[in-house]
Structures are given as C-alpha cells and as structure tokens.
Amino acid sequence: MGIEVVVEGLTKSFGRQSIWRDVTLTLPAGEVSVMLGPSGTGKTVFLKSLIGLLKPEKGRVLINGVDMVNSPERDVYETRKLFGLMFQDGALFGSMSLFDNIAFPLREHTRKKESEIRRIVMERIEVVGLLGAEGKLPGEISGGMRKRAGLARALVLDPQIILCDEPDSGLDPVRTAYLSQLLIDLNAQIDATMLIVTHNLDIAATVPDNMGMLFRRELVTFGPREVLLTSEEPVVAQFLAGRREGPIGMSEEKDAAALAAEADAVGAAAARPRAIVPQLEPSPGLPPRRAVARRRERVMGMIDQLPPAARSAIRRTYERGAGAPTLPLPAAGSGA
Amino acid sequence: MITGALRQTGRLFALAAEVGRAVFRRPFQFREFVEQFWFVASVTILPAALVSIPFGAVIALQVGSLTQQLGAQSFTGGASVLAVVQQASPLIVALLIAGAGGSAICADLGSRKIREELDAMEVMGVSPVQRLVVPRVLATMGVAVLLNGLVSVVGTLGGYFFNVIMQDGTPGAYLSSFSALAQLSDLYISELKALVFGFIAGIVAAHRGLNPRGGPKGVGDAVNQSVVITFLLLFFVNMVMTGIYLQIVPPKGG
Numbered sequence: 001m002g003i004e005v006v007v008e009g010l011t012k013s014f015g016r017q018s019i020w021r022d023v024t025l026t027l028p029a030g031e032v033s034v035m036l037g038p039s040g041t042g043k044t045v046f047l048k049s050l051i052g053l054l055k056p057e058k059g060r061v062l063i064n065g066v067d068m069v070n071s072p073e074r075d076v077y078e079t080r081k082l083f084g085l086m087f088q089d090g091a092l093f094g095s096m097s098l099f100d101n102i103a104f105p106l107r108e109h110t111r112k113k114e115s116e117i118r119r120i121v122m123e124r125i126e127v128v129g130l131l132g133a134e135g136k137l138p139g140e141i142s143g144g145m146r147k148r149a150g151l152a153r154a155l156v157l158d159p160q161i162i163l164c165d166e167p168d169s170g171l172d173p174v175r176t177a178y179l180s181q182l183l184i185d186l187n188a189q190i191d192a193t194m195l196i197v198t199h200n201l202d203i204a205a206t207v208p209d210n211m212g213m214l215f216r217r218e219l220v221t222f223g224p225r226e227v228l229l230t231s232e233e234p235v236v237a238q239f240l241a242g243r244r245e246g247p248i249g250m251s252e253e254k255d256a257a258a259l260a261a262e263a264d265a266v267g268a269a270a271a272r273p274r275a276i277v278p279q280l281e282p283s284p285g286l287p288p289r290r291a292v293a294r295r296r297e298r299v300m301g302m303i304d305q306l307p308p309a310a311r312s313a314i315r316r317t318y319e320r321g322a323g324a325p326t327l328p329l330p331a332a333g334s335g336a
Numbered sequence: 337m338i339t340g341a342l343r344q345t346g347r348l349f350a351l352a353a354e355v356g357r358a359v360f361r362r363p364f365q366f367r368e369f370v371e372q373f374w375f376v377a378s379v380t381i382l383p384a385a386l387v388s389i390p391f392g393a394v395i396a397l398q399v400g401s402l403t404q405q406l407g408a409q410s411f412t413g414g415a416s417v418l419a420v421v422q423q424a425s426p427l428i429v430a431l432l433i434a435g436a437g438g439s440a441i442c443a444d445l446g447s448r449k450i451r452e453e454l455d456a457m458e459v460m461g462v463s464p465v466q467r468l469v470v471p472r473v474l475a476t477m478g479v480a481v482l483l484n485g486l487v488s489v490v491g492t493l494g495g496y497f498f499n500v501i502m503q504d505g506t507p508g509a510y511l512s513s514f515s516a517l518a519q520l521s522d523l524y525i526s527e528l529k530a531l532v533f534g535f536i537a538g539i540v541a542a543h544r545g546l547n548p549r550g551g552p553k554g555v556g557d558a559v560n561q562s563v564v565i566t567f568l569l570l571f572f573v574n575m576v577m578t579g580i581y582l583q584i585v586p587p588k589g590g
Contacts, residue, residue: 053455080461091456094448105460157460 001290002030002193003064003082003160005050010059010069012042012049018217019045023059025212025222027161028298030291032187032194034204036228036239037214038248043197044088046214047163050195051083052076063161081109084154084192086164090146092138092153098125099134102153109157124152128182143170148179155186161193162186168200176200180207181280188282188289201240205229205277209295213239215248223306224299226317229276230309276313351465351543352535355473358466365471372475376437380483384432388420388487391428392494395419400503412499413510414517420491421518421526422581427574428491429483430533433476434566438541441472442562445545446555454546464546473538480534481527488526519588525581532577533570540566 005027012019019042027033037043048054050061052068061068066079092101102121106112112120125134128148138146147167154162164183168176180203187194196203204211212222215235221228228236238246247259282289296318303311399416403409445468448454454464499505544562548554 048455051459053458077461077463080459083459085456085459087452087456089452091452093453093456094451108460108462153456153460 004029006062012056023219031209033210034208041214084159090150164196226313227310369471379436388491389494392491393498396495410509414513425487426529434537438537442541442545446548469542476538477534480530484530
C-alpha cells in the first residue's frame with residue numbers, strides 16, 4: 001500500500017517573488033490526487049518541493065517520518081527511493097538508450113542479475129507500449145514516447161509514491177485518454193499514492209480521487225474530487241469551464257475594475273451547474289483499486305464537514321452502486 | 337556584489353568538500369572514471385607536447401642569452417631545466433586541462449542540468465556529485481600528474497636541443513650544471529602543483545557546469561566563466577605554492 005504524504009504550511013519564494021504561501025494538505029495513502037492550476041502558478045515547483053529537489057523556506061513535507069525539507073541529506077536520498085517522478089519532458093539521459101535509461105535505477109540501487117533486470121525492464125516497456133523502441137536514443141523518438149519512457153523509468157523500482165508532472169502536455173486527446181487509463185490501471189496494480197499535476201480538464205474530471213487547485217500564490221482548496229467539481233469558487237468555476245470571464249487573466253489575475261465590468265456583461269449565464277463525470281475504472285481483468293474502499297470510508301467519515309453541494313454529489317456517486325463500474329447517468333433533472 | 341562573489345566562493349569550497357567526501361563513498365564509478373580519464377588525456381596530450389617544445393626553447397634561449405652576458409654560461413642547463421620543471425610544466429598542463437578538458441566537462445554537465453537529467457538522477461536517489469563529478473575530478477587530477485611528467489621531459493629536451501645546437505652550449509656543462517642545481521624535491525613540487533591544478537580545474541568546471549544560469553546561453557557563459565576562473569585561481573595558487581616551496585626547501589647550490 002502507498003504512503004501518506006503530509007504537507008504542512010509550505011511556503012516557497014524565489015528571491016522576492018513569492019510562489020505560494022502556507023500550503024497544507026494530505027495526500028491520502030494509495031489514492032490518486034490531482035493538483036490543478038493555471039500556467040505559472042508553481043505546480044512544478046510544488047512537485048519538486050515534495051521530493052526535496054527544491055527547498056521551501058517554511059513548512060514540512062512528511063513521508064514516513066522523514067521531513068523532505070529539513071531532514072539530513074542522507075535521509076532525503078534514502079526516502080527518494082520510494083518515489084517515482086515523471087518529468088514534464090521525460091528527463092531521459094541523452095547518452096543512453098531507452099533500455100539503459102529504464103534499467104538505470106535498477107542497476108544503481110539493486111544487485112539484480114542482468115537477466116532479471118532485462119525481464120523487469122521489458123515488462124515495464126510493454127506496460128507503457130514502447131516495445132520495439134528500447135534500443136533507440138531519447139533524441140530519436142517523439143515527445144509522447146519520451147514521456148512514456150520517463151513513466152516506465154519512474155515505475156521500475158515499484159515506487160510507493162508516483163508524481164506526474166503534466167503527463168498530458170504535448171500529447172493528443174486520444175493518447176491523453178490512454179495515459180489516464182494507464183495511470184488508473186497502475187494504481188489498481190501497485191496501490192501507490194499518486195499526485196498528478198496538470199491543467200488538463202479531462203484528466204482532472206476522470207482520474208483523481210482528490211483534487212486541489214493552486215492560484216494566486218495559495219492553495220484554493222484540496223479535498224475529495226466532488227468538492228472541487230461542485231465548487232462555487234469563481235476561480236475554480238472559471239478554470240473548470242475554461243472561460244475567459246473570471247479572476248484568471250491572460251498574464252496574471254485581473255484587477256477589480258475589469259472584473260466588475262465583466263460581471264455586469266455576463267450576468268447569470270455563468271451559474272450553470274456542472275455534471276460530474278464518473279471516475280475511470282481499472283481495465284477489465286485487473287484487480288479492483290483497493291483505494292476505493294479506503295476512500296469511501298474516509299470521505300463518509302468527513303462528509304458532515306463538506307459543503308452541501310459536494311455532500312449530495314458524493315451521496316449520488318456512492319448510491320450509483322457501491323463502486324461497481326457504471327456508465328455515466330444523465331443527471332440533468334436532479335440539479336444541484 | 338561582494339556578497340554574491342563571497343557566496344559563489346563559498347559554494348565552490350562546499351562542492352570541493354563534498355567531492356572530497358564522496359570520493360570515499362561506495363560504489364566507486366570506475367567505468368565513468370576510465371572513460372573520463374581517456375577523454376581528458378586524448379584531448380590534452382598532443383597540444384601539451386606541441387606547446388612544451390617551443391616553451392622549453394624560449395626559456396632556454398632567454399636564460400642562455402642572459403647567462404652569456406653574465407659569463408655564467410655553464411649554468412644555463414640547471415637554470416632553464418628548473419624553470420621548465422617547476423613553473424612552466426605545471427602551468428602548461430593546467431591551462432590545457434582547463435581549456436580542453438574542463439570546458440568540455442563544464443559544457444557536458446551544464447547541458448545535462450538544463451535538460452533536467454541531473455534532477456532526474458537526484459530523484460532516483462543517485463547523487464550527481466558522486467556519480468558524475470567525482471570521476472571527472474579524479475580524471476583531471478590523474479591526467480594532470482601524468483601529463484606533467486610528459487611536458488617536463490619534452491620541455492627539457494627542447495631546451496637542451498636549442499641550447500646545445502643553436503647557442504653552441506656544451507652538452508657536458510648543460511648536464512653537470514643540471515645535476516649541480518636540481519634536486520628531487522623540484523620534481524615533487526612540480527607533480528604536487530600539477531595535482532592541485534588538476535583538482536582546481538575539475539572542481540571549477542564542475543561547479544560552473546552544475547549551476548548554469550537559465551537555458552543554453554547560460555551553459556555557454558558557464559563554460560567561458562569556468563575557464564577564466566580556473567586561470568585566475570591557477571596563477572594565484574601557483575604563486576603561493578612557489579613562495580612556500582622557496583621558503584621551506586633549502587636550495588641545493590647553497
């Protein structure tokens with residue numbers, strides 16, 4: 001089972017520019033979480049802080065009792081072996097073939113025989129659909145293939161925590177859908193804690209158990225997916241709808257005058273309730289996700305503290321038939 | 337401005353200390369070490385030999401002309417050989433190691449840094465300092481020591497050739513003045529200098545390569561800086577080491 005990641009009061013700035021302040025959240029063990037946010041809100045910085053590549057000024061990131069921010073370098077290195085990080089463009093070693101890239105963590109950290117390494121690596125290559133390309137250099141393949149190779153390398157040590165930095169960027173919608181399914185299947189197979197950083201709405205709507213959003217140097221919200229998907233928060237609503245009207249502007253946030261002018265012009269047209277798309281299920285033949293039962297217990301335990309819209313959305317999700325695969329129901333009549 | 341310079345200096349020393357510790361950490365990257373050693377040697381041997389012949393010749397001619405005016409022509413051999421072995425040879429070696437080997441090391445590490453390869457390595461729990469920097473620094477040190485022997489020999493032969501053939505010096509006087517003035521500690525300090533210079537060249541190249549400022553242009557700038565910083569440090573350290581040596585080791589000619 002995956003490991004819980006506890007983030008407490010994390011604050012990071014580069015020089016005088018503050019990136020985000022006082023981010024506090026918990027990634028529940030074994031569940032899939034998504035961190036949303038407009039471009040340039042420090043999502044990648046957040047990922048790199050979780051794994052200790054960047055050192056925030058304040059706060060803690062606790063994993064198995066090790067603080068990735070302040071603990072001695074040796075403990076941090078040891079804890080990193082629990083992680084698999086998929087970089088935005090793969091970050092493969094340019095001088096090594098895909099096979100050697102994917103075998104690298106095994107050769108560095110285990111004493112496995114070469115035949116054993118070959119078996120594991122080929123298995124992972126097959127999972128991400130790169131069979132036949134293992135002899136190529138990273139410079140000779142497309143960006144999407146590099147991403148998948150990066151994912152295979154992140155998976156090779158059977159990580160307990162998987163972090164994905166924009167798995168969709170540079171991929172077409174079909175490949176993005178395959179990748180979403182791949183991530184869910186992975187979660188069903190190895191039950192690892194996963195955090196996906198993205199601004200892709202399809203991934204956000206179908207993959208995660210939990211969602212959060214970074215905006216204006218703060219964590220807007222983090223919680224079960226229904227909370228964010230039913231949120232009336234203007235930033236969240238604008239982002240999920242992909243509209244121009246709202247607090248998010250082209251360069252940064254808009255000023256108050258522009259916002260007021262917009263509000264007059266748009267009026268009530270924006271207040272349309274969103275239908276919640278059901279979460280993806282593992283492919284047929286795979287075991288059910290063990291996180292589902294744990295999450296249900298956890299969410300039902302905290303349901304009284306959630307906003308009413310989220311509460312009814314969660315009830316509806318679970319009424320639909322205790323976690324069994326169901327097709328999306330047209331929930332149009334019910335309203336929110 | 338001053339704090340910035342001090343901070344960079346501090347980081348340079350911190351990296352040097354980290355490399356010193358990581359040298360003894362298992363597993364030693366033997367393969368990477370051999371590859372880097374071969375690479376640094378292959379780009380420096382030929383230029384070093386080619387530079388050292390005229391350099392030895394220039395020193396021999398200059399010293400020969402001076403000693404002729406002073407009537408001390410019989411000491412030309414000892415003087416020019418000492419100048420070559422103690423000063424010229426370690427500096428030639430260091431300049432070539434920094435210029436040819438160090439710049440390549442800096443560019444290699446820098447481009448890996450901006451492609452996030454080094455971050456990926458750290459994420460996988462592998463220290464880039466131990467995996468990449470240590471073998472490179474050891475390679476520059478090893479090549480510097482060996483190359484210093486080569487340059488000393490070639491430089492001395494060049495000096496001998498020009499003194500005896502061009503300036504009508506006598507081979508016997510050349511050799512006897514050499515054995516009258518030179519001692520083994522001259523060779524030791526020469527090799528020690530080469531070792532230290534090789535270390536400096538490797539550390540500075542690695543430090544600049546690990547911290548390029550933004551994008552491919554930053555890597556270019558880092559290579560440039562690494563060569564210039566190494567040269568500045570080399571001449572300063574050379575002065576200090578020469579000063580200390582002349583103070584503590586008694587000259588043989590007494």
